[in-house]
Amino acid sequence: xxxxxxxxxxxxxxxxxxxxxxxxxxxxxxxxxxxxxxxxxxxxxxxxxxxxxxxxxxxxxxxxxxxxxxxxxxxxxxxxxxxxxxxxxxxxxxxxxxxxxxxxxxxxxxxxxxxxxxxxxxxxxxxxxxxxxxxxxxxxxxxxxxxxxxxxxxxxxxxxxxxxxxxxxxxxxxxxxxxxxxxxxxxxxxxxxxxxxxxxxxxxxxxxxxxxxxxxxxxxxxxxxxxxxxxxxxxxxxxxxxxxxxxxxxxxxxxxxxxxxxxxxxxxxxxxxxxxxxxxxxxxxxxxxxxxxxxxxxxxxxxxxxxxxxxxxxxxxxxxxxxxxxxxxxxxxxxxxxxxxxxxxxxxxxxxxxxxxxxxxxxxxxxxxxxxxxxxxxxxxxxxxxxxxxxxxxxxxxxxxxxxxxxxxxxxxxxxxxxxxxxxxxxxxxxxxxxxxxxxxxxxxxxxxx
Numbered sequence: 001x002x003x004x005x006x007x008x009x010x011x012x013x014x015x016x017x018x019x020x021x022x023x024x025x026x027x028x029x030x031x032x033x034x035x036x037x038x039x040x041x042x043x044x045x046x047x048x049x050x051x052x053x054x055x056x057x058x059x060x061x062x063x064x065x066x067x068x069x070x071x072x073x074x075x076x077x078x079x080x081x082x083x084x085x086x087x088x089x090x091x092x093x094x095x096x097x098x099x100x101x102x103x104x105x106x107x108x109x110x111x112x113x114x115x116x117x118x119x120x121x122x123x124x125x126x127x128x129x130x131x132x133x134x135x136x137x138x139x140x141x142x143x144x145x146x147x148x149x150x151x152x153x154x155x156x157x158x159x160x161x162x163x164x165x166x167x168x169x170x171x172x173x174x175x176x177x178x179x180x181x182x183x184x185x186x187x188x189x190x191x192x193x194x195x196x197x198x199x200x201x202x203x204x205x206x207x208x209x210x211x212x213x214x215x216x217x218x219x220x221x222x223x224x225x226x227x228x229x230x231x232x233x234x235x236x237x238x239x240x241x242x243x244x245x246x247x248x249x250x251x252x253x254x255x256x257x258x259x260x261x262x263x264x265x266x267x268x269x270x271x272x273x274x275x276x277x278x279x280x281x282x283x284x285x286x287x288x289x290x291x292x293x294x295x296x297x298x299x300x301x302x303x304x305x306x307x308x309x310x311x312x313x314x315x316x317x318x319x320x321x322x323x324x325x326x327x328x329x330x331x332x333x334x335x336x337x338x339x340x341x342x343x344x345x346x347x348x349x350x351x352x353x354x355x356x357x358x359x360x361x362x363x364x365x366x367x368x369x370x371x372x373x374x375x376x377x378x379x380x381x382x383x384x385x386x387x388x389x390x391x392x393x394x395x396x397x398x399x400x401x402x403x404x405x406x407x408x409x410x411x412x413x414x415x416x417x418x419x420x421x422x423x424x425x426x427x428x429x430x431x432x433x434x435x436x437x438x439x440x441x442x443x444x445x446x447x448x449x450x
Contacts, residue, residue, distance in 0.1 A: 012226070012227070012228060013052075013226040013227060013229060014052065014053065014056055014228065015055050015056065016056060017056055017059060017060070020052070020056060020109065021111070021112040022110070022112065022194060023197075024060075024063075026197065027052075027056075027060050027109065028060045028063050029095075029096075029099045030050065030106065031046065031057065031064065031070075032069060032070070032088060032095060032096040032099065033099055033100055033105075033106040034046065034050065034106050035087065035088045035092070036093055036096035036097065036106075037106050039087065040073055040085045040086070040087040041087075042086075043058075043061070043084070043086070046061075046086070049108070050108055050109045051109055051191065051228075051229035051230045053226070061086055064086075064092065068089055068092075069092030070088055070089060070092050071086070071087060071088075071089055072086060073085050073086070073087050101260065102260070103198060103262075104259055105192065105199040105201060105262075107191060107192060108192060108229070108230055109191075109230055110191065110192035110194040110199050110200075110202075111190040111228075111230050111231070112193075112194060113193055113194070113195050113313065113315070116190055116202075116315075116316075117315070117316050120272060120316040120318050121316065123185065124272065125159060125237065125272050125274075125318055125319070126159035127185075128156065128183050128184060128185070129157065130153050130182050132150075134153070135149055135150075135152070135153040138178065139178065141361075142178070143350070143354050143358050143361070143391070144175065145348060145350075145354065148345060148347055148348075151343060152175065152179065152345065155342055155343040156182050159320060160320070160340075160342030161294070161298050161320065161340065161341050161342060162321075162322055162341065162342055162344070163322075163323045163324075163325070163341045163343065163345065164176060164322065164345050164347055165324075165325050165326070165327065165328055165344065165345070165346055165347070166326070166347035166348060166349075167326060167349065167390060168326045168390075169390040169391065170347045170348065170391055170392075171347055171390075172324045172347050173276070173278050173324055176274075176276045176278070176322045176324050177241065177276065179274060179320075180237065180239035180273070183237040183239075183273060183274070185237065186211040186234045186235055186237070187235050187236075187237055187272045187273075188232065188233045188235065189202065189208050189231065189235045190203065190230060190232070191231075191232065192230075193264075195307065196311045198262065198308075199262070200253065200264055201261065201262065201263075202264055202268075202269065203232050204269055207240055207269050207270070208236075208238060208269070209235065209236045209238075210232070210234050210236070211234045211235065211236045237272055237273040238272070238274070239270070239273055239274040239275075239276065240266045240267070240269065240270045240273075240274070240275050240276065241276040242266060242275075243277075243279045243282075244279045244282040244283055245283075245284075246283050246285075247284055247285055248285050248293060250265060250266065251265050251267060251293055252265060252306065253268075253305040253306060253307065255307070262307075265305070267297075267319055267321075268305070270319050271316060271317070271318045273319065274320045274322060275319045275320070275322070277321065277323050278324045279324065279325065280323045280325035280327070281325050281326070281327050287332040291332070291337045292337070294321060294337075295336065295337060295340060298317075298340045299340055300317075301316065301318065302314050302315065302317050303315050303316075329344050349388035349389045349390055350391055351389070352389065354389075355379070358391055359394040359398075362394035362395045362398045363394075363398060363414065365395070366395075366398040366399065366401070366412065367402070367411075367412060368401060368402065368414050369413070369414060371414045374414050374415060374416060374419060375414075377416055377419070378397075381423070393426075396426060397422045397423065398412075398414075400422035400425055401413070401414065401418050401419070401422055404418065404421060404422070
């Protein structure tokens, strides 16, 4: 699927302070904080750092100079404005240090919460259209139960939360992460948000991956059609994953009293994408507490966060939440929550045909020659021990064979003795050796009867 770049709601670079939507004194303070941290800077360097045009920064510098918080320093001999740089006065350093003590953010200028909300709505994940052809292309070469594939494709079109359940090792997490590839259209993400005078860093190099470089780096000079560089364009729709480490505190806006910086919760950074909660039921908080946290966002498509000042504000919630658990849904929550889940999808063990495909793929990946007779022996032992054909077993068992081969300094080989050894290590109880003896006994019995 092609990537369509969504332009920010206010695509043009602001040419005046008023165009930014930010208070004049806030921006002047931000300039002072940048000069305090970086020292002497030319005007284009300030513009590049703040992602603002020179025409916006000029009046801010003039104000700081008038207030004797900033002064001009000449660092070249050309006699032009290119030689001019700016540095804080002693009074300016004191003022900037006080500002940094309240909020240490000194990065690119933020966008307003209203602008961010409008942009999230413009590039909503609800507008994503998934077809059978998209599913086939995304899961090409991947062994998936056809029924599950159809359910997942339909669930993605709903834009609602979904619940994947099944035995550990059935492939739930792999499938959930793969869903991200169904989300077409790159998005725009702000460097930071301003809410009630506080700045919240937003763009995350880990969670927000660039699809392509769509806009050249800013030179800091005005152009009539220059884009607003406070937005990072060409960002792949995000997919965040949180597992057993997830706590309720992590889902709120956090302010670090030591660094004096905010940390946005992962689901906020996942707007216009997917947020996967893996191993539901194994978090340090109860499933009921965790699920109750999501009832309002899933129902109304908004969430509420609180600044350390006590100010509570509303943010858009445009996220497909994927819950993944080894437990069936009714064991984890009540009807009020389950009603808000669009789909409850079971990921079952593989069929013997699917298991054969998975095993052959794992052999290719591990560099082990496939042996049909040994694979049939493995299937018989699964039947004898009543061990389900889970998607993780071929890869895990063959890794054991590869590890043993490395230890013995020989090529890996798929054989009954080696498979016995791997099974014993992996399952700890109920070894294949006992299964092998039973199979041999049955074979002798058949020969005697013949």
